[in-house]
Amino acid sequence: MPLLELQGVKKNFGATAALAGVDLEIAPGEVHALIGENGAGKSTLLNILSGAFPPDSGELRLDGQIYFPRGPADARVQGIVHIHQELSLCPHLSVAENISLGLEPNHFGMIDRDAVLRRAHDLLEDFGCTHINVDAMAGSLSMPDQQVVEICRALASRSRIILMDEPTSSLTRHSVEQLFRLIGRLREQGIAIIYISHFLEEVREVTDRFTVLRDGKSVATGKLTDVTDDQLIAHMVGREGEGADLFGERRSSNVPKELVLQVRGLTSPPKVRSASFDLYRGEILGVGGLVGSGRTELIRALFGLAPSSGEVSLRAEILKRRSTPANRIRSGVGYLSEDRKHEGLYLQLPVADNLTATGMQGISHAGWIDLPKQNAVSEQIISMLNIRSARPAAPVARLSGGNQQKVAFGRLLYQGPDILLLDEPTRGIDIRSKADIYREVRRLADAGRAILMVSSYLPELLGICDRVAVMARGVLSPARNVSEWTPQSIMQTAISESPSMEAR
Amino acid sequence: GKSGNSSEKTFTIAVIPQGSTHEYWKSIHAGAMKAAQDYASQKVNVKIIWKGPMREDDREQQVQVVEGFLAQGINGIVLAPFDKDALVRPVEEANRAGIPVVIVDSALNSQVPISLVASNNHHGGELAAEEMGRLLNGKGKILVLRYQEGVSSTEQREQGFIEKMKSEFPGIQIVSSNQFAGATRDTAKTATENLMNKYGNEVQGLFTPNESSTAGALLALEDSGKAGKIRFIGFDTSDIFTQAMQGKKLDGIVVQNPFRMGELGVETMVDHLLGKPVEKRIDTGVTLITPANLMQPVSQQLLHPPLDQYLK
Amino acid sequence: MSAGWTAKTTAMFSSPARRRWLDLFGPFIGLVAVIAVFVMLSESPGQFLSPANLRIVFAQTVIVAIGAIGMTVIIISAGIDLSVGAIIALSSVITALALQHGWSAISAILAGVFVGGIVGLVNGLAITQLGVVPFIATLGTLGIARGLAKYFANQQTVNPPATWINELAVSFPEKPWMLVAPGVWIAAALAVITGIVLKRTVFGRHVFAIGSNETAAKACGIRVDRLKVWIYSLGGLFFGLAGVMQMSRLRQGDPTVAVGVELDVIAAVVIGGGSLNGGEGSVLGAMIGALIMAFLRNGCVQMGWANYVQEIMIGAIIVLAVALDRYRSKALA
Amino acid sequence: MSAGWTAKTTAMFSSPARRRWLDLFGPFIGLVAVIAVFVMLSESPGQFLSPANLRIVFAQTVIVAIGAIGMTVIIISAGIDLSVGAIIALSSVITALALQHGWSAISAILAGVFVGGIVGLVNGLAITQLGVVPFIATLGTLGIARGLAKYFANQQTVNPPATWINELAVSFPEKPWMLVAPGVWIAAALAVITGIVLKRTVFGRHVFAIGSNETAAKACGIRVDRLKVWIYSLGGLFFGLAGVMQMSRLRQGDPTVAVGVELDVIAAVVIGGGSLNGGEGSVLGAMIGALIMAFLRNGCVQMGWANYVQEIMIGAIIVLAVALDRYRSKALA
């Protein structure tokens, strides 16, 4: 008997049919992949399973019994936990407190604090993340560390089914491997896992069976060993033979070599200890490195979001003006945050406002917004990036995670900066849309823009960057031509004590 | 030092009103200052500390002011209690701390104070009722707009008015007496506007029991063009009331003598401190002022106590 | 915000036209409901809806309404201002004093409005430069402005000579063709202008942006601190104007007036759909919120209920009106 | 919340031990500063710090302090309660009425506390079941509770026979060995207990969790609605007890007392480090916040300043105390 069985599950959000008929069967100890394009309904399905909201129709059975959770608490009692796509920790609680939240070991209501700490320690150790201080406030951790804590929290609850919504979207390779090891152990204990990811190679690594969602319907299911990537993609998009070349043609830059951004000895305590590099027109400079190595902080410092010292010159002009994002934007710098929910988007506000947020002067006259123009500009970006079910007037919060990320990227297209600082630009974006993003990044480089791109996804770094530098413990290695790097050498440099030595 | 240094005859006396922005309290203040000045010629040095509660409609705030003086080494307190019961404890604590208290303006439910210097509020209400009855020839419908819940002095005025009306003028019907004006002119104006919209066409009279309610009601009547068409009797003094009476928009006000209250309050306290016997109850009287007697010197003196002479 | 948005936003949906219609007219439902209740309860519904009574209600709403316009901007930006009542008192005193000193009516008005703007500026600076949360910063200026009002007024009320300012907020305007007091027209005009500014200008969108996500706004190059100073100063100007209206209603500057008005003003904005977490709210909604409260108060008096019944009814109806609104938007989700 | 937390929390970096120390003693700095200012300004500093004056200050703090304990829990959970003052009035009336009807002192106290809990329960239900934001829900119960207080008190004050309740909040206790009024000891004990409950129990942890991130808390299986009902009910019990103290201080049930006390109570919590966005706050801090305000008021009276000077000074010092606190925690970050 299957552990979990779904039949004809439907869910509408107003006029949007998020789920239009999903069938699913999961056996105990099975790791089941749920794949589909952005907005296909994957997260919605998991939300229904974890009791966040009820389905409109359809039948859910757990152990053969009708399963109708009245809320997340109820789902948890019945053994289903959910690792959300958007991180959701309590920022004011410590790591240990977050991990045992809702399941605090206690004697008559008094928390057993030792047990709380012990549990957190054990889980983090299992994950090979001993660098995370269990007493630290969750809000002070980096995104990847928060992701780890969130996963640990789910593992802490003894559950029968774990729902994982893109758990690796901001993990580096090392943590991903630890996670897979843990998933293997869970599977042996008979725990079932539903696993969402846009990385097909990951999916093949940990899961046995798959279900493809398309437009809210389950369109294919089976063993992964029976299908090729191209077949999977065909199921996802509903057409045959689009074996898209993800990264496009390697191009020979025809833009004259002109230095636009020169950075010397940049430090931004405590994360960035030393970074020097040159960025030229028409090139894509990739930055690799481990979790917490300081790449995000490097970009934030360059954009004026974090205090820094060192010499930064823009188009041969040493930047003296107080570095604020406003000044940077005026100097033609654009920034894409890795944390779209907290630093990127205005979730309640319309898509149009989000897309045009960095430069309202382009769509306004003397402070008055030209609404038709704003609309037109937004429509254009929406179709260019294929942002699903987005109307300019709809709040961004109503989009799926990947489509929100596209809005954040689309804002840069609208801003049209000279220098782009991208931090994990394809986080949560489906495989076909990634190609769209890469195409746009390429196009911008070809048009003479300079691009600095932080990524933890090695194929991406090696696939579209011209040169790559690696950050290790706050020190940036010299940049070298992408052809000189291999995945192994990047990892080697990333874990070295002093990357500059390694590279020389 | 807690007991008075009667050999040098220097007394510090705290005078605690219910508020400080109303003209009524200013008059008490001026009266108190006058008493202090008068003693100077008798070689008794009286220092007045004038301090009201921060929020003017809150017992608790006044309790805090009284308490604040307990640790300050003053010789006596002259208090206009906001409430006859709420201020009992602090007054008794003052007594325990050796600070005598004189009550002015309205009574306190305690045997501790050495004297009560006040006008008879109930009688004030009765005066207003008699005048109203006379003006309406004993028949018609009227409104009573109360001041605030639980304020004893205005409650007595309202009661005096209503009781007198019922006993002496059975032909006059009080159509509403459950609406409150609230603490300020603004709330009083709003309340009157709403009230007049409902009853404006059927009533011939209006009574309000203190300065802010009278002023607010007057504004509302002026705004709606009803001023002068309705017999209106108020309470307390204000320049605009005088003008209104001249303009026949107000038919009378019942006034007390706050200046005299302040003066007698301090005198009683100093006499007590000097060891002289004092009376337990001193009545400072209420007077009805109407357009008819408005210009008489007695009225003018009540309407315009010499504030400027004694304040500053 | 993160706490609530999923729940909140799942409540949104349906076709754009329908939504826009609802956004616009949704709040009216509460108002209509309140009026309908009183018309049904009342023995003489005609009186409740008589032009005279409507004039009274409108005149009584002016102060809260003008305050609510400024408060809407502040609340959308995820701020709050508790100093409203104190600013109203201060501005009423300053206007009256200016008139007493022989200033012209128009300069006296400007003085009152200006002084409100100054307090607002102080609020903005305390919030951005001293890093004090709006609740505390404006609680502080509440005390300061109230104290200054008493100081300037010499702890008395200030009775200025009569000018046309006194006509601004009367219930029955001298010129009958005005229908309602000039102050009502002024409030309406300002509401329309501010509504348009919020929806159609870069300033307005930035107000929504910092209220929705301040961190993101900073990263999008919005000068958040500067914008906040503008927002609180603008709010102060509105509260100052409300103070002028207060002085017009009472014909005097009263340093003790308008205690606690801030709660009414904030309630008006929230009843009208504003969220204290920022990013949501509309001037039209706030105006309706202010009217709902004024009709409630007026209606309770018309019913001849005792004050305590009024207080209970008003409390209950405010909660129910908002609950109804939430229910409506949820049911349509 | 999402808007602010990344920026806010990155300011927390220093070692946990140091942080804990500062969290504990940071707020004391403001208190010491306020006392020091008055000692320096005063001609007779001995008087300001005399046992008699300290007794007075403590007795005056009792009501706000007990209210602030309940409010701390509510504010940590990202809520707010404006009905404090009204609950105090209602509870004082109910306690006095119970005594008048011959109930024993202890049952009268329980009645007062209980009635506060009922209003709190209504708040919790309105917030969770009707989906009304706390600001509006508690604004509604503010009116309802105040109206009920007036109704039960028959629109007068209620003067009960003397019992030992009257001794609870006196400034000078009858038994000198008590040092301060019994009410002060009760408040202190409750503060300690609530502090421990917040830090050490599952309930307390969940209060922080829903204040920090309600969605996350819900996803972790915390029954948020039920918890909120408990939180507001608990708060109501504290406000009810504060009402009993109020009745003890005035020796009467007063339906018009404590208007606006909610702002003092909220300010105490925020001055003590509470955040209106939830997730932050401590009972100890709130107690110190309450004391800061009591010393401020008392000090101003001792200085013999006019009321308006007091108001200005108190406003300014509240802002500066919080600014100092923010500056300190920033400098140490």
Ligand SMILES: Nc1ncnc2c1ncn2[C@@H]1O[C@H](COP(=O)(O)OP(=O)(O)OP(=O)(O)O)[C@@H](O)[C@H]1O
């Ligand atoms: N709260 C909501 N209100 C309205 N529409 C919503 C809401 N949540 C999701 N949707 C819509 O439902 C559809 C499915 O979204 P869902 O989040 O399940 O996609 P997904 O498969 O998880 O995509 P992604 O890979 O981008 O995370 C989308 O079209 C989205 O716009």
Ligand SMILES: Nc1ncnc2c1ncn2[C@@H]1O[C@H](COP(=O)(O)OP(=O)(O)OP(=O)(O)O)[C@@H](O)[C@H]1O
């Ligand atoms: N002042 C700040 N405000 C907001 N977020 C901050 C601030 N400082 C740091 N962060 C967050 O802390 C984290 C620091 O990341 P760091 O630079 O150490 O990691 P990284 O090299 O980018 O690695 P990864 O991106 O893989 O985590 C980032 O997630 C960043 O968003």
Ligand SMILES: [Mg+2]
């Ligand atoms: Mg998703």
Ligand SMILES: [Mg+2]
């Ligand atoms: Mg990063």
